[in-house]
Amino acid sequence: MSIHTPRGDTRARILDVALELFSEQGYEKTSLREIADRLGVTKAALYYHFKTKDDIVRGIVESMSAPIDEAIAWGRERPWSPELRDELVRRFADGMTARSGLLRFFHENQPAVRELNAGALFKERMIAMVQLIQGPESSYQDRVRAVVALLTINAGLFMLQEEPEGHQCPAADRQAAALEVALEIVQRITPEATDGKDAATEV
Amino acid sequence: MSIHTPRGDTRARILDVALELFSEQGYEKTSLREIADRLGVTKAALYYHFKTKDDIVRGIVESMSAPIDEAIAWGRERPWSPELRDELVRRFADGMTARSGLLRFFHENQPAVRELNAGALFKERMIAMVQLIQGPESSYQDRVRAVVALLTINAGLFMLQEEPEGHQCPAADRQAAALEVALEIVQRITPEATDGKDAATEV
Amino acid sequence: MSIHTPRGDTRARILDVALELFSEQGYEKTSLREIADRLGVTKAALYYHFKTKDDIVRGIVESMSAPIDEAIAWGRERPWSPELRDELVRRFADGMTARSGLLRFFHENQPAVRELNAGALFKERMIAMVQLIQGPESSYQDRVRAVVALLTINAGLFMLQEEPEGHQCPAADRQAAALEVALEIVQRITPEATDGKDAATEV
Amino acid sequence: MSIHTPRGDTRARILDVALELFSEQGYEKTSLREIADRLGVTKAALYYHFKTKDDIVRGIVESMSAPIDEAIAWGRERPWSPELRDELVRRFADGMTARSGLLRFFHENQPAVRELNAGALFKERMIAMVQLIQGPESSYQDRVRAVVALLTINAGLFMLQEEPEGHQCPAADRQAAALEVALEIVQRITPEATDGKDAATEV
DNA sequence: CATGAATGAGTCTTCATTCAT
DNA sequence: GATGAATGAAGACTCATTCAT
Numbered sequence: 001m002s003i004h005t006p007r008g009d010t011r012a013r014i015l016d017v018a019l020e021l022f023s024e025q026g027y028e029k030t031s032l033r034e035i036a037d038r039l040g041v042t043k044a045a046l047y048y049h050f051k052t053k054d055d056i057v058r059g060i061v062e063s064m065s066a067p068i069d070e071a072i073a074w075g076r077e078r079p080w081s082p083e084l085r086d087e088l089v090r091r092f093a094d095g096m097t098a099r100s101g102l103l104r105f106f107h108e109n110q111p112a113v114r115e116l117n118a119g120a121l122f123k124e125r126m127i128a129m130v131q132l133i134q135g136p137e138s139s140y141q142d143r144v145r146a147v148v149a150l151l152t153i154n155a156g157l158f159m160l161q162e163e164p165e166g167h168q169c170p171a172a173d174r175q176a177a178a179l180e181v182a183l184e185i186v187q188r189i190t191p192e193a194t195d196g197k198d199a200a201t202e203v
Numbered sequence: 204m205s206i207h208t209p210r211g212d213t214r215a216r217i218l219d220v221a222l223e224l225f226s227e228q229g230y231e232k233t234s235l236r237e238i239a240d241r242l243g244v245t246k247a248a249l250y251y252h253f254k255t256k257d258d259i260v261r262g263i264v265e266s267m268s269a270p271i272d273e274a275i276a277w278g279r280e281r282p283w284s285p286e287l288r289d290e291l292v293r294r295f296a297d298g299m300t301a302r303s304g305l306l307r308f309f310h311e312n313q314p315a316v317r318e319l320n321a322g323a324l325f326k327e328r329m330i331a332m333v334q335l336i337q338g339p340e341s342s343y344q345d346r347v348r349a350v351v352a353l354l355t356i357n358a359g360l361f362m363l364q365e366e367p368e369g370h371q372c373p374a375a376d377r378q379a380a381a382l383e384v385a386l387e388i389v390q391r392i393t394p395e396a397t398d399g400k401d402a403a404t405e406v
Numbered sequence: 407m408s409i410h411t412p413r414g415d416t417r418a419r420i421l422d423v424a425l426e427l428f429s430e431q432g433y434e435k436t437s438l439r440e441i442a443d444r445l446g447v448t449k450a451a452l453y454y455h456f457k458t459k460d461d462i463v464r465g466i467v468e469s470m471s472a473p474i475d476e477a478i479a480w481g482r483e484r485p486w487s488p489e490l491r492d493e494l495v496r497r498f499a500d501g502m503t504a505r506s507g508l509l510r511f512f513h514e515n516q517p518a519v520r521e522l523n524a525g526a527l528f529k530e531r532m533i534a535m536v537q538l539i540q541g542p543e544s545s546y547q548d549r550v551r552a553v554v555a556l557l558t559i560n561a562g563l564f565m566l567q568e569e570p571e572g573h574q575c576p577a578a579d580r581q582a583a584a585l586e587v588a589l590e591i592v593q594r595i596t597p598e599a600t601d602g603k604d605a606a607t608e609v
Numbered sequence: 610m611s612i613h614t615p616r617g618d619t620r621a622r623i624l625d626v627a628l629e630l631f632s633e634q635g636y637e638k639t640s641l642r643e644i645a646d647r648l649g650v651t652k653a654a655l656y657y658h659f660k661t662k663d664d665i666v667r668g669i670v671e672s673m674s675a676p677i678d679e680a681i682a683w684g685r686e687r688p689w690s691p692e693l694r695d696e697l698v699r700r701f702a703d704g705m706t707a708r709s710g711l712l713r714f715f716h717e718n719q720p721a722v723r724e725l726n727a728g729a730l731f732k733e734r735m736i737a738m739v740q741l742i743q744g745p746e747s748s749y750q751d752r753v754r755a756v757v758a759l760l761t762i763n764a765g766l767f768m769l770q771e772e773p774e775g776h777q778c779p780a781a782d783r784q785a786a787a788l789e790v791a792l793e794i795v796q797r798i799t800p801e802a803t804d805g806k807d808a809a810t811e812v
Numbered sequence: 813c814a815t816g817a818a819t820g821a822g823t824c825t826t827c828a829t830t831c832a833t
Numbered sequence: 834g835a836t837g838a839a840t841g842a843a844g845a846c847t848c849a850t851t852c853a854t
Contacts, residue, residue, distance in 0.1 A: 026314025111229025432720025517635025
């Protein structure tokens, strides 16, 4: 169920296949030949549509930024409140669920992403999101909470997958559980209780 | 402050330099020439000590098992209790702080790690750790909490590094904040309260 | 001040831009994409006007034959004399000054020109010119003098350009100086004095 | 009769074969595969000895600079005089005769040489040579004469080769003729007669 | 007249690996 | 313990060229 591929549109198919392979095998290990082969075209065809290999990544990021951008725009128009905070987490989770491939790619290919300058696009968005969630006048601990909450969403999407024994769990359940834990984490974020240490021990 | 290099022996120096470069630039992007150059030896010398590049990774992993193994052994001898749970998180944090390079490498090079089956060794330990922390008869949510808590420790070690504006923060503070948030997260884990949803709203 | 481009017609503009780039960057290093880009058309458009890249070169050569051909025709109608000799050198200089781009291209891209057999056309003309200048019954030295005289004209056009220190010199002066040195050189050519050695020392 | 190849020394053999191919087919048209094939080694072997393709050119230039450097050093120790001037031309001719391959390469591959920054090494030497020959307080015309004299030497080495009809001429004779014409040209260079225009018309 | 899409052959370069010494 | 020399496989990228529209 790819996001791109609206039609026979080669460019979109490239993005699709590339993301698939990048997130499975990693950016470095995925060669343009592989992408081309799987699409039934030549490497040179990829270069007709994208100037370089990392331009493909840029293409993927751009083609997927819409939902996060919306969540950010939506959040910026409203004053911070616990409800806003939770809703942002939920919207993030929704947006990411459909984009888990991209997310996984970003998480698991940090070294490549760091120097890909396509990474910057994505990181900006994450930072904006974190800031909206933590709200104004919050402590560093609150920032950590916000970051970890988003991380938790991600964990639900792909890090909890490979479980042993009887802990196997359908994807939907995993994601639901992750969302709840994420909400649980951000719950501690409150404009008043700025001192994280107290918050951590007061219960 | 390298972990290896107890004596001047080359093998250990290779592991040291390799880990450093792997965690900075990624496994794929780090060539044996680079490692050799930084050590002032030839590529061929590396092959005297390690059969393949993968083998270097395996060497690194083995060299770091000790501290987690100890924490696991320590935990297994004791019955679960909130105090044990917290202590395990703290020990994990301590162990990881000293090995943050390896940790970062593992987190950021999943694709390489996955196919290197060197990851298996490490993953087993992580799973064991998670299990000890979540305790017996716990819910899936508890599992998520345990996983995320360890993730939080890691976040404190290297994911919160690149911050914008005035949010820059010394490493020690970051790690302390992360530890507290991690403890906060596992706090919800209680053998009795198996239903995550209630737990999330009851405070 | 392009040679081609009499009307807005594309074919001529292609020749113009191609010559410019060929003489700046060399034949091999200039891609059709570059030519097309600078013209604001697509590569495929070039193929409407020229069958191959080589064909563009051939087009350029043909478009420049006229002035030398005229000088040659003019020279053939007259009996050799020192005045004719000098006048041929002057006419050559005039003709080349207007085509210095092409000349430079020919001089600096010999390997490409050689295998393009487009060079043949040009070389024939040069040989004819040399022969007219050296006149009948002349020595091999005279031939060398004739060749070097033409070479000197060319040197004035583009080889003396990159000078250090205060030797920088406006193009017009460079060309004037070159012309005079060229005339100086051919002055030694005289049907009678066939022995170069004597000629070289008799002054 | 290659200059390198003192023994089975691969590095030297590479320089040899490379220069041969570069001067025959041009720098751009000569692929590393060709060089490697003709040597019976792999492309990768070339990269063991040279970091890049243009590093090979640098290697060639360096390996051939000795004779010109000697001529320059010799000339710098002496005050200018017509005899010095002529002797420099002769020494240049001698040095170049043995290096005609390199010379041809430089002449015919200007576009490549220009951006190869290996060209700088060579050009510096040529400029120094020109300066020594033209002597102090000389006119711009004198400079042109000096440049053209060296050019004449080069012409004798490879530009007069492809002659039609009965003008074919053994290499040694060609070079001898060229040397004499070159000497003839520099003869006009005299510290006193600084005004080139007079010189050109006074005869 | 011209373009958009694609190809096939080839380029330089890098890398992990090997082996005789 | 280590080096110097070399290899084979592969990688990203470029280019001239083609052709249906």
